[in-house]
Amino acid sequence: MPHVLTVRTTVTCGHTPGKVTTASSAKLTVSGVPVLLPSSIGDMPVTGCPLLPPPQGTVACKAVVQVQQGAAAKLSVGGEPVVLDTLSGSTNGSIPTDVPPTPQTHLAAPTGEPKLQAS
Numbered sequence: 001m002p003h004v005l006t007v008r009t010t011v012t013c014g015h016t017p018g019k020v021t022t023a024s025s026a027k028l029t030v031s032g033v034p035v036l037l038p039s040s041i042g043d044m045p046v047t048g049c050p051l052l053p054p055p056q057g058t059v060a061c062k063a064v065v066q067v068q069q070g071a072a073a074k075l076s077v078g079g080e081p082v083v084l085d086t087l088s089g090s091t092n093g094s095i096p097t098d099v100p101p102t103p104q105t106h107l108a109a110p111t112g113e114p115k116l117q118a119s
Contacts, residue, residue: 068105
């Protein structure tokens with residue numbers, strides 16, 4: 001069963017050491033740490049993405065575009081699902097060898113909070 005993500009979870013753009021800035025004011029906490037919601041991740045900045053030219057036109061990930069998977073079906077806070085470690089999504093980074101260039105879809109969180117599981 002997937003684990004719930006909290007603000008302590010490292011969410012990455014998929015290009016080490018690229019890290020997504022997260023924040024949450026969710027009332028549900030795990031060991032006093034707020035859980036993440038899709039709104040805690042969507043449109044948030046990415047720092048440290050190493051994607052740089054060459055090739056010409058490569059764009060480093062700077063922001064999350066969309067959370068595509070990882071929302072819990074049965075656990076929510078204020079009507080918004082919590083995010084699980086099955087998280088996937090896209091950023092605004094691109095590699096021009098993709099034809100056409102497409103958003104990077106490597107958004108991930110390697111591990112969730114082991115104290116709380118959900119589906």
